[in-house]
Amino acid sequence: MKLTVWTYEGPPHVGAMRVATAMKGLHYVLHAPQGDTYADLLFTMIERRNHRPPVTYTTFQARDLGSDTAHLFKSACLEAYERFKPEAILVGASCTAELIQDDPGGMSETLGLPVPAIPLELPSYQRKENFGADEAFFQIVKTLARPVEKTSHVTANLIGPTALGFRHRDDITELTALLSDMGIGVNVVAPYDATPRDIARLGAAHFNVLMYPETAETAARYLEREFGQPYTKTIPIGVGATRDFVSEIAKITGRNAALEEARLRMPWYSASVDSTYLTGKRVFLFGDGTHVAACARVARDEMGFEVVGMGCYNREQARLIRGLAKEFGVDPLITDDYLEVERRIEELAPEMILGTQMERHIGKRLGIPCAVISAPVHVQDFPARYSPQMGIEGANVIFDTWVHPLVMGLEEHLLTMFREDFEFHDDAGASHHGGKAKLREMGITEPETPAESVDMTTSGPVEIVWLPAAEKELKKIPFFVRGKAKRNTETYATERGVAEISVDTLYEAKAHYAR
Numbered sequence: 386m387k388l389t390v391w392t393y394e395g396p397p398h399v400g401a402m403r404v405a406t407a408m409k410g411l412h413y414v415l416h417a418p419q420g421d422t423y424a425d426l427l428f429t430m431i432e433r434r435n436h437r438p439p440v441t442y443t444t445f446q447a448r449d450l451g452s453d454t455a456h457l458f459k460s461a462c463l464e465a466y467e468r469f470k471p472e473a474i475l476v477g478a479s480c481t482a483e484l485i486q487d488d489p490g491g492m493s494e495t496l497g498l499p500v501p502a503i504p505l506e507l508p509s510y511q512r513k514e515n516f517g518a519d520e521a522f523f524q525i526v527k528t529l530a531r532p533v534e535k536t537s538h539v540t541a542n543l544i545g546p547t548a549l550g551f552r553h554r555d556d557i558t559e560l561t562a563l564l565s566d567m568g569i570g571v572n573v574v575a576p577y578d579a580t581p582r583d584i585a586r587l588g589a590a591h592f593n594v595l596m597y598p599e600t601a602e603t604a605a606r607y608l609e610r611e612f613g614q615p616y617t618k619t620i621p622i623g624v625g626a627t628r629d630f631v632s633e634i635a636k637i638t639g640r641n642a643a644l645e646e647a648r649l650r651m652p653w654y655s656a657s658v659d660s661t662y663l664t665g666k667r668v669f670l671f672g673d674g675t676h677v678a679a680c681a682r683v684a685r686d687e688m689g690f691e692v693v694g695m696g697c698y699n700r701e702q703a704r705l706i707r708g709l710a711k712e713f714g715v716d717p718l719i720t721d722d723y724l725e726v727e728r729r730i731e732e733l734a735p736e737m738i739l740g741t742q743m744e745r746h747i748g749k750r751l752g753i754p755c756a757v758i759s760a761p762v763h764v765q766d767f768p769a770r771y772s773p774q775m776g777i778e779g780a781n782v783i784f785d786t787w788v789h790p791l792v793m794g795l796e797e798h799l800l801t802m803f804r805e806d807f808e809f810h811d812d813a814g815a816s817h818h819g820g821k822a823k824l825r826e827m828g829i830t831e832p833e834t835p836a837e838s839v840d841m842t843t844s845g846p847v848e849i850v851w852l853p854a855a856e857k858e859l860k861k862i863p864f865f866v867r868g869k870a871k872r873n874t875e876t877y878a879t880e881r882g883v884a885e886i887s888v889d890t891l892y893e894a895k896a897h898y899a900r
């Protein structure tokens with residue numbers, strides 16, 4: 386047992402639902418207790434889809450357990466077929482149904498359905514949502530893909546985008562345009578908007594673009610083995626990665642590595658003088674392995690940030706993140722426990738977090754700005770406007786998104802220089818975050834208490850005391866790096882057995898860590 390308040394991923398059957406909902410002409414019959422239909426809301430509310438997911442739940446209740454739940458499953462299957470007439474049916478069990486062992490796969494075989502029934506074995510107590518999506522897509526491909534002739538012109542499949550995927554909708558558009566600029570057509574996009582008939586002709590493409598390894602790597606490997614289709618390994622998030630991606634495709638296809646850069650504004654924006662203040666901003670990254678790895682490179686090489694930590698919640702990508710962390714000289718954090726993530730963030734005291742919806746909450750609690758780079762995300766990250774992460778426009782979107790939560794350059798100076806000021810005091814925050822507006826609303830023109838918000842109590846075995854002068858000096862440090870400075874000084878003092886921190890200790894520690 387594990388005490389859990391937040392989970393980064395849902396159970397594996399939610400992953401399978403993401404594949405089924407992404408597709409058309411496919412239906413998913415899910416053996417599940419009454420109440421599991423909550424998952425519908427993920428698609429109708431968070432992603433704002435305008436139709437119910439193509440999922441029929443058996444919704445058995447406690448009183449059904451005394452009788453024949455298998456019978457319930459069979460009739461649900463037959464009714465679903467009669468009502469929706471899908472081209473193929475996925476069958477599987479949720480966590481509770483897994484325990485009663487009705488074997489949906491075996492039962493569906495005995496029903497004599499006129500369309501393929503694809504059984505899913507999803508170990509709900511060992512694996513999670515991304516595994517469920519990857520496995521469901523793989524089983525669909527394995528059952529339905531047929532050996533077919535390659536298209537006469539060069540084409541690619543875009544594989545991996547699902548329902549409820551972070552910016553999957555717009556990444557598809559961006560990559561389709563990018564391939565088209567190279568004279569490469571798209572054969573099938575799957576599972577997003579694909580029908581079982583589309584899956585059958587996956588083999589006609591010359592190669593696969595693996596957009597999201599989390600949801601389609603197993604299928605990509607299978608297609609490589611069975612149909613001789615190479616697949617791309619570069620994730621085109623960021624300018625450098627997009628250029629590498631184009632070169633990788635050029636190598637696979639023999640085409641020229643042509644990238645249409647007329648709309649690319651990110652490199653100049655981040656090189657322009659107004660971005661100087663971004664240099665060396667200490668960032669911590671957390672999310673799914675793919676987005677963290679891609680964004681770490683963007684953060685360091687394209688934004689000029691200093692990456693002080695990184696991690697991922699999906700163990701499938703642990704090796705990737707461990708390797709990358711080594712390259713960046715930071716400790717990798719592989720965990721699905723948000724409390725561990727919070728502790729690491731507190732420890733590192735970064736100036737910015739690039740993470741998921743969870744890290745937004747953590748950032749809010751700790752007063753650290755955060756931009757979202759990965760699922761899980763909430764409704765605001767399924768925006769109405771065009772907002773890819775991949776390709777040229779993706780790089781532009783990333784620049785804006787990451788800069789926005791930060792305090793702007795001039796404001797940063799004002800907040801540092803006039804910290805006693807009623808408008809630019811430490812707790813004022815960035816003007817675009819609305820803190821000031823709130824004060825005015827309440828009829829308060831000056832903060833009631835001066836903004837002296839540093840907690841001077843220390844934890845640890847030795848009781849360290851900050852002398853008043855040192856405390857005053859500490860408050861001169863801009864608030865967004867003050868936590869880090871405080872911690873460094875205390876570590877420095879503890880290591881040397883210094884119990885009272887004076888102004889000198891503060892500056893000695895500063896010199897020590899600057900070395």
Ligand code: SF4
Pocket residue numbers: 396417418420421479480481482
């Ligand atoms: S079956 Fe799984 S998803 Fe459904 S309520 Fe139980 S634990 Fe949650």
